Amino acid sequence: MMRTSIFAALKGSLRRAEQWYLQTPDRALDLAYDAALNIKAIEDEHFGGKKIARDAGTLSASAFAYFEADLRRHLRTIRMRLTEFRRSRSTLNVTNPNKVAAGRSVRTIETTAIGSDRFVPTVRDQPAIALEKLKFIDSILARYAEQNLTLEAVSTSMISQSYEEEKRLSKTGQTPPDKKNAPANPNTSATGSEDFESITDKTGLLPRSILTTLSRLKRDLDPNSETEVVQTYRVSKVRTLISVRFILTLILVPLLVQQGVRNLVLTNSLPPGQWISQQFSLETPERVFLNSEMTEEALHELQRFEERLRFENLIKETLDQREFSPAEVEERAIQRSEVVEAQLKEKAIEVAANFSVQSTDAIKNWVADIAAAIAFALVLTNSKREVEVVKSVIDEVAYGLSDSAKAFVIILFTDVFVGFHSPHGWEVLLDNVARHFGLPTSRDFSFLFIATFPVILDTIFKYWIFRYLNRVSPSAVATYREMNE
Template sequence: MKLQDILNASRRWLSSTPERALDAAYRAAIKIKAIEDDHFDGQMVSASSVEYSDSVIKVFRSDVNNYLSTIKARLAEFRISRGLLIFSDTQPNNSSQSIVRYTNGFKDARGELTVVEKLAYIDAIIYKYKNPTVEDVEVIPTRRLEKNQKNNRLIINNNKRSLALNQSISEKNAKDSNTETITDKTSVLPRSFMRTLGRIRQEIDPQAENTEEEVVKRFRKSRNKTAISIRFLLILIIIPLLTHQVSKSLIIMPLVKQYSVDHQQQVLFINQDLEEEAFMELRNYEEELRFKSMIGLIPALSPEEQEKKIIEKAEELSLAFKGRGINAIGNVFADLFSLLAFAGIIYFCKREIQVIKSFLDEIAYGLSDSAKAFLIILLTDMFVGYHSPHGWEIILEGIARHLGLPENREFNFLFIATFPVILDTVLKYWIFRYLNRISPSSVATYKNMNE
């Protein structure tokens, strides 16, 4: 490619940068407007617009903040790239013409828009989230007020509304900064009794229309919480698994195989248990050949033929156990990558963690008393019951085989003797400290079923 072609392509890319950046900012503004229309009745994303929980409001607010950051970055790119259009062959004669020509075929429900219309739409969206002070509103230039008085009155009203909403949100967050879950709601009377009284009060309330609106809002809130929780649970499961498979297949295994080619003796048996297992299989194969030859199942073999078959079997076993060792080493590093991916999701998705905690609390404490008691008995008998040591042995052996570690029976016995006891103590403390306070009837049902 010639230098002139490269320069022409660079000029064309630079000339299209302003419209590309403005389109990205405009799409982000449309997404903010969609969130407002779908979940907040066309109003600003805040706790005062609809009756969502603090966790759901934080999730929506985080999405809006991300879109606002995108708008800010793209508008800055738009302004800078327009200033650099002097290097492009498609530079317009004046700046007013350059504004109205960047249409790029971008359409929405109103048809094709010019840059002026896109900028006006973006400004109308971001003004509500700028949180200006009263002084900022009062210093608007006089000429702009005279030119577009109607739009500026709307901007001032939106600014005042934003101030009031932000004050109410800050007062609410000062009172309770964390998500309130069922474990935090305790009262003198049982919760079921209070729920029954509340339902009766709603049914005989003369303001039936308000009650229906509250029911619809609660349903939307529960639906959004469920969708966010299920999506985040899938992310917690799928991303670590994909990280494990991709890192193991594309990065780790080729490196380990190359290392095994250069160090065959070291990677042949990664632990003593694999070596003993290989020797045992080779001895069994040799005895099987001798036994079949003695009873006539196979023709009698000369010492040279028998030695040749044993050598072939030894080579086959060496390849098989070498592959098991390479796979175990790959599992170790792939598990580390998966653990880092899981930790990264937990660190960067704290708001989703609060939502899913509230969602799981509602599911767990929303079960009937017999269902709670059944699940508690099932889990305790499975992990800390009489037959649990056999299950823990299988789990520990599977983990050791997965990581290529030698089996240590002393460690297995020590783990089985201590960990289930600690788990049982923690479970009993949870039943005494939390479940007995939140749902005493469930504890009574659990004791009756356990007896």
């Protein structure tokens, strides 16, 4: 129940954060529109509906300075919110086109007061309302375009044209050009989409370098190439930010879940941790050791301690024979024997307590790691589009390296994981994993794993070189072969 409530609360928080993110453009536009309305209210109330200027009214210098400060603040708000509106809207069109459309389609009109926080336009009325707000903001900014205010007016003509196009298309029942190819299901994998097409899917008969050169020449001769370059840069920037954010999420969420479950939920101060610790307490000696390997290790440790004590006593007994009489030597030997037995009992309890802790930690590691794996799977299943974006960015980075860099990375990877010296590393890794989960170390399993898994990795890697890299970058393959020889 506790785990269900935690996941329910986390899911609710993520849903609220996503809803807040989808409403960012509308919220920013409303704040900019409210700031413009405030400027209009000051004009109507104190300057006779004219522009806020010193010669527009009969106010004193102090009063005008007060309204001028308000004007600067409202203009700054308009500039910041319009920038937020433009950037968030372009980002949403790239990252969440289906969710934005779905979020708009469920809206209804509750009041008709334009600019009120209670106004929620429908999908048909939203472009028209937004266009009216942008035109009103432009009219306010146009009045103060020539005034020396340390703030520059933000032009919204491109945004207005975009909304006019959406309004025209919504009236005619057509689909916007940027949404014609959008998948109907937002959860559908985007492997076939053109926005984030993987470079590995672009392999053809000609080498990629020739096709890239021809595409670059065609783009340079295009009169609209500058606009396309700017748009490509913006899309690339958004994709990079999404990739970095998703990779950090993919790393931090399972790590935080694992540490939280291990160090908070399974502590001895809470019932789950107490129950696990009681299963391997010293009160039940038959459960102290999780497996037979722990028992053997404890016996070896106790035997080494006993042998060391008996060796020390043997040395002391030899020295006593030189200094004391036989009766005194025998008495001192009996005393030392009793001391050794007491020390052995204390050491046995200490060893059992240490292995009890190791057994308890192994079970807790199982629970914490399973929770982390579930969190990792949930992040992956709920972020299919982000996975495609990360895949495309990784492909661009990998295939964008120089030939020597590609060959260097390939050789480094193969030598570390499938090289002739890698079995020692795999053996250490398997031993640490077995110790982490409290499993007995099997030499047969380790040797079988080392004999098969690196071979499978090497086969997959060679197939990738033959299937993809040899078509995309033949020169990199040639460089790899020369460096490997």
